[in-house]
Amino acid sequence: MTIKCPRFPNLPSLRSISTATRHAAGALVAVTVALSGSHALAEDGDPSIDLRLFGQNVIEGYEGCHLAFWQANKSPEIDKYAYVLYAPFNDGEELPAWMKVGQTVYEMQREDTVSVNDRALEPLRLYRNSDSTYTALLEVTDQHTDGDNVIADKAKLTITQSKHYPFVISVKGGIYCPATTSSSQSSNAAPTTSGEQPYGDPIPLGPAVPFETLEAIPAGVRSAVTTEAPECAMDQTAGQGNHYAISDAVTLWEVPCNLYARTGSSVYVVSMNENTDYSTLLTVPPLPGFEDADPNHEIRNPQMDTESGTVTSEYYDGDGTCGSFEAYQLRSVEGEALEFFLTEYREKPECDGVQADARAFPLVFKAQ
Template sequence: MTINRALSAACMLAIYAAGGNMAQAADDDIRVSLKLFGKEDIEQGIDRCRFSLWQGDRDPNADRYAFLFHANAANNGYQGPARVKIGETVYALSRLAEGGESINGLASQYFYATEDREIRVHIEFNDVGLSGELYRIKDADMTVIQKGKVPFVASAKGHLGCLQPPAQSAKATPVREPETQVPGPPNGIPIGRQTILDDMSQLPPEAVQLVRESAGDECDVDGFHAWGGARYVINDYYLLWEVPCISAAYQAATALVVTQNPPQGWGNLLTLPNPPGKDGETYQAMNADILGPKGFIRSTSLNRGVGDCGSYRVHRLIDAPGEVLELELLEFREKSECDGIEMAPEDWPLIFQAY
């Protein structure tokens, strides 16, 4: 959706409508209670590709609380869900429009809102530089609008785009063979599109019970979780379920259960094998990313919130003896040194590869 002066006018009308009588609101001290948050407060972690804004006089790498707004890449469109924090509540917003005068090929104005339009955010770039795939936002204004309150305007800096992995060095050297010498990983059984569940009551009882009984040492299935899980159609005979396992400050895990399609009381809790030399297997798919057409399940376990160390796994869904399904480990990468060097998990040092 392209917007120019119309967007600015619309946003100003929204501000006045949301704020009502500005002078009266100021007298009543009714103001948007916008709060800063840190990397550790972003449940799914910060992607290499993201749209982030922080307070202009703060440094997100040095200050615990610096961020005003954050959205990881969604279909390469940065459409959301974005997040802002007002008071003690974190709000999820979707992008409604973008446009305005272009700066270095980038639209200069963006408009986000919650589904009920209770919270609206207008972002305007004033100065933007381009470095590789990353736009460095040198100066921006962010206006947060909440019904019945005086809008909050903040001066911001930020990033929009993808950070490049750092150059190879003795401190952090990605281990990756030339593409021409390494065949691609074999595909697994295709997995259908994700269907997000409204709450955990929509999960099959047998799936939840399997996690509770067999993975209770790893998963707190009865604890608080920010989402209800997900369902995937494998074929006419099987469904795959993501059952919330743990929810932490900057990452979350799910357990993976296969049931009949539709569920009929039977379930199979999938284990994620570890590479040779690492004990056993796990039920936790940390920050799971399911690549359905290829049948891959990628999981990334972060050792700390800034995301500069941890382990990265790629499994594929395969047939197993006895007409059941299981996961096979294709790739394992690990960056054990938390050195502040930010790079994509798929570029961490390679420990194991099965293709």
């Protein structure tokens, strides 16, 4: 599920794509707080296309010859997320391009057969994904060459999807081969891998506001939990939890999920205040190396630090001398979304009768 809601007024480092276009479309913009979900935009009644900017998190440091187009008022050398369309080359052949909509990266196949020559970009290029859900028309109106590079100084990309408004975005880019990059092209070139983390700033929260019954949770928030995390048995809990202000328009809900022998668990939902039908359940990221595991939404015995937006979990097993410690921080990502990121994981798998604080258990992972 994706949620469209008003811009967070107090959050730094949140970026949007062509908000003027979305306003013209009558969409609710510009914050997309989306992680997991299966509802399409058309089903949500939203006629906009949820195009996202991306960066090294998608191209994974590819540095060979490539075609790349980014939002015209951004630079991939400066902005973490700038690309709209990116296609690597293999032995001189252009491979399928990448375009991101929502949380999905689509492969876009070149559909037209027009070719000018190897020293210029065609005025029109047509791309389409495998099931024809998305079509992208690239119009290049101003270009020049620089060594072996073909640079598009002015271009426009129009993305279409059935029953949605066309998404039109001004772009710059071209075809680049890094080995032949000259100084005059450097300001437009694709970046090299910098080791920069693929997420933005932490999101501070307002004070915890407790609630005592499930009836205090908006229907849209409860529905998101029921739909996306059917394993959560809210009705079997005491119904107590908290909610936190993210902005005047958006709230983070800590919803009781399950009761276990030693502790309880909660899940977290980001919701618009005016229309809680736009609610999204946050996914708890896995420990690196376990990414193929089923998505998890529960955090056991959660404790929230509102200043840093960090949820910690201290869990004790057996005789209470083993267990785990986990820390997850709410951060902004590209497309003005919010996600949890694992910042620390400690584990003591064997109970040895020696009491210790979970925060002092052996360190397994710590984010750099």
